[in-house]
Amino acid sequence: MNRLLLGSAVDVLRREITTGSVDMVYSDPPFGNEQVWAGKAGSFDDRWEWSAASAQGWEALNRHSAAAAALLAAVARTAPARAYLGVMAGIVTELRRVLKLTGTLWLHFDDTMGAELRLLCTAIFGPGLEAGTLVWKRTLGGHANAKSFGRVHDTIACYARSPAALWRLWRLGTIGGDPCSPGWEYRFDTFAEAAPLAQGDKERVGYPTQKPVALIEELIRAATLRGNMVLDPTCGSGTALVAAQRLNRNWTGIDLSPDAIATAEKRLEIARPKQAAFDFGEVA
Numbered sequence: 001m002n003r004l005l006l007g008s009a010v011d012v013l014r015r016e017i018t019t020g021s022v023d024m025v026y027s028d029p030p031f032g033n034e035q036v037w038a039g040k041a042g043s044f045d046d047r048w049e050w051s052a053a054s055a056q057g058w059e060a061l062n063r064h065s066a067a068a069a070a071l072l073a074a075v076a077r078t079a080p081a082r083a084y085l086g087v088m089a090g091i092v093t094e095l096r097r098v099l100k101l102t103g104t105l106w107l108h109f110d111d112t113m114g115a116e117l118r119l120l121c122t123a124i125f126g127p128g129l130e131a132g133t134l135v136w137k138r139t140l141g142g143h144a145n146a147k148s149f150g151r152v153h154d155t156i157a158c159y160a161r162s163p164a165a166l167w168r169l170w171r172l173g174t175i176g177g178d179p180c181s182p183g184w185e186y187r188f189d190t191f192a193e194a195a196p197l198a199q200g201d202k203e204r205v206g207y208p209t210q211k212p213v214a215l216i217e218e219l220i221r222a223a224t225l226r227g228n229m230v231l232d233p234t235c236g237s238g239t240a241l242v243a244a245q246r247l248n249r250n251w252t253g254i255d256l257s258p259d260a261i262a263t264a265e266k267r268l269e270i271a272r273p274k275q276a277a278f279d280f281g282e283v284a
């Protein structure tokens with residue numbers, strides 16, 4: 001049931017993941033900020049050049065909405081930005097395909113390409129299906145420069161596969177299914193509480209841009225129930241998969257990098273499910 005798959009997200013999704021089989025996708029992809037991220041457990045390249053994947057992604061976006069594709073092409077001012085957005089359009093198109101009608105996509109990004117990614121997702125998912133955005137304060141200090149404010153927060157935007165998914169999310173957040181759900185208290189407020197990982201935090205595994213398990217647990221509790229399938233197509237060190245395993249959800253992880261897959265594998269071997277006494281199964 002649980003699988004770690006090595007390869008590019010679009011290829012692996014096409015080859016391995018059945019249409020309409022996933023309850024929740026969490027993806028924390030490269031943000032398009034034109035740098036290489038390196039740590040002792042691995043690295044990944046966030047610099048972009050036009051590729052076959054970029055071209056295919058733009059074609060897919062154009063099929064969803066020619067108007068949105070034209071607008072996005074007009075606002076994506078650089079060649080790397082156009083290359084990046086093409087790849088992301090291809091991934092998001094596949095993610096929509098694999099979601100159940102009651103499923104949701106939670107896409108994590110920062111201001112680098114935030115506006116473009118929201119337009120892209122709205123074009124692919126269709127209007128009226130963005131449930132909202134969460135703000136997560138990822139660091140205490142950011143450095144303003146001549147081009148932008150200091151960046152201290154990330155955004156996590158939630159897209160529903162259909163109106164039924166919006167309804168399910170609301171039901172989980174209000175009536176609840178999982179009594180540990182943050183929905184019981186915050187009912188989709190737009191601020192994620194989890195603290196960033198401090199330097200030297202024992203949770204750190206040395207993979208660059210690693211996110212805290214507590215942050216993703218908040219999202220998984222808000223969107224799924226025990227036994228549901230959580231997919232992360234850019235899983236890095238496997239944080240979302242660890243969160244899913246701890247909450248008794250099933251998971252699938254995909255990443256391009258063998259170091260990422262090896263790191264995730266090690267973390268998942270020792271991640272134990274939390275006390276399940278309060279955890280319910282699927283509600284109608």
Ligand SMILES: C[S@@+](CC[C@H](N)C(=O)[O-])C[C@H]1O[C@@H](n2cnc3c(N)ncnc32)[C@H](O)[C@@H]1O
Nearest residue numbers: 008009028044210211234236237239255256257
């Ligand atoms: C921001 S990191 C994810 C970090 C992760 N959330 C964590 O907590 O460790 C982005 C990941 O996306 C992967 N990646 C980049 N392009 C990809 C693609 N086309 N398909 C699959 N994975 C990709 C990188 O190798 C990197 O591990």
